[in-house]
Amino acid sequence: MKFTEFIETIKLAGESMRGNKMRSFLAALGVVIGISFVILTGWIISGLDNALEETINLIGQDMIYIDKWDWTGGKNWKLYEARKDITLKQAEEFCSRMKGAELAVPLVRKWSVTIKAGNDSYDGISALGTRYSYSQTPAASIQEGRFFSIFEDQINTNVIVLGSKVAETLFPEGNVLEKIIIIRGQKFEVIGTVKKQGTMLMDFVDNQVFMPVGAFMDVFGGQMLRSAEVGIKVGNMDNIDEIREEARGIMREIRNLQYYQDDDFSLNETKAFEETVASLRAYVWGIGIGLTMLSFIVGIIGIMNIMFVSVAERTREIGIRKAIGAKKASILMQFIVESAALCFFGAVISFVLCSTVIFLAATFLPKVWEATSFLKPVMPFQFLILGSVVSIIVGILAGLIPAMRAAKLDPVDSLRYE
């Protein structure tokens, strides 16, 4: 078949669709829904991937956190709870013995802290006591001011670095530095703020404050504290396996574990989030693919049906075309192109529909439901291409059998057809 004939075939498909607007739209509806599922699934997945990447960047891929709790969480909660707390003393001993890593710092945390600034107060903050060197980790990336110094650390100065949300809430007008805040009656001077970096998977990080561990113990020491943690920065990723094992060995010694006993602590890495996201992804894909398949099956049946009707209606036209020299391939192509065009038209409708839905959802949904804030208001570009290709393939599949029937029609019989 010549190229000029193919162009005519495409024009013909367009004319045929314009001739039957309502019918074309209804026939393409299954495809519209199918392609919409593909795009929306892809959109949610790309949002999840984005959130995962941000989280990994926030924690740092080369970070290992030793904790009583395991980040993969969930099912073994009771097991983790039964573990003995890691004391600050154990954490500090660990840090002094851990040689292979670039950095090892103890962390102590207190949840649900209230901060006062002037007459305002702000609850639900997570206070973190750590060493000056924690500033070298991504979690403590400074936005404004500075992290506390080795000197402030050693003499337990009451200085504090605020998470972005804490800073915004307490000092909406800005000028955070050198402000004084009060925690449990003690005054702290604000010396810096941390970059806004909360993600779907770690939404609390913007609600943290950092202070020297000594100052932290002065304020909260008398209280029930959460188990301490150790943050380890591996440095060179090639060594992560050795460093993980070195850390495990040191910690087992400190915790007096016998060779037959399991670890009573967890070595947490960003991999844990990858696993969480992977299972979420699988979940979304599963639902998405299931719905997509279902609607494509319905869509193919709809298109196939309408193509059969179209072939029957145009039997005489097929006879005329054959009489004046259309070959089988030309007739076959005419109906396949028409079917593919019908599906592609469905895909275009779905693009318009989805971009509206995506924009509205990403703009307004997070305001009522914060967990959806990972959604982005842009349609993933590669899914436009995927959607177009899939729709055309669906069209070809749906049009194949009706088109073959049309191509096989006998010219004499079809010319006589009324």
Add this chain to the structure above:
Amino acid sequence: MDSEIIIEIEHIAKIYEMGVEQVFAIRDISLTLRRNEYIAIMGPSGSGKSTLMNIIGCLDTPTFGKYHFNKMAVEEMTDDELAQIRNKEIGFVFQTFNLLPRATALKNVELPLVYGGYSSSAREEIAIKTLEHVGLADRMMHKPNELSGGQRQRVAIARALVTNPSIILADEPTGNLDTKTGEEIMKLFNDLWKQGNTIIIVTHEEDIAKHAHRIIRLRDGLVERDEINTSPIEW
């Protein structure tokens, strides 16, 4: 009559299976047609004239016998080869016009050229010339339902002429037209014949057949008479 032979039919038969019964639409027909002949094929219904027309027009193939079109053996051709012959060598004109209702006169006339692989500019140029030739220069952009019966048949004739075929095969071309319009169409065929075209008209009307220079009468799937019309109606 020693001009070039276009069609040579030798002892063809066409059998249709009707359930278990076999029906002979054509029993035994042999014919030789030369370039620039003007022929009428006549016969009552059931005489086999439609079947013969379909075979001559390469829409159908004979069950037995040989058919050579321009020395090519038609009975051995595949469907696609038949389609190509129809496209290049045969121009059909039907009783019911058989135009595409959604396409303009121009697009209808262009259609054979689309299947012939012409570029869109070449198609348009040739189609316009052909429409002018049949006297429809001012009706090119009209759709069939905006044209009179005679005009529609002119479009159909233009479509038949546009690939410059070896024969023009018309099946009851005036059957759906009033007498006056029918006469005009017959005049057009006469003009085309004078310009060197080969014309075959299938009809059951004696008045129409009288325009031809050779009349072939069929009965029961056989040639009853094949005679020269010594006094054709001239224009």
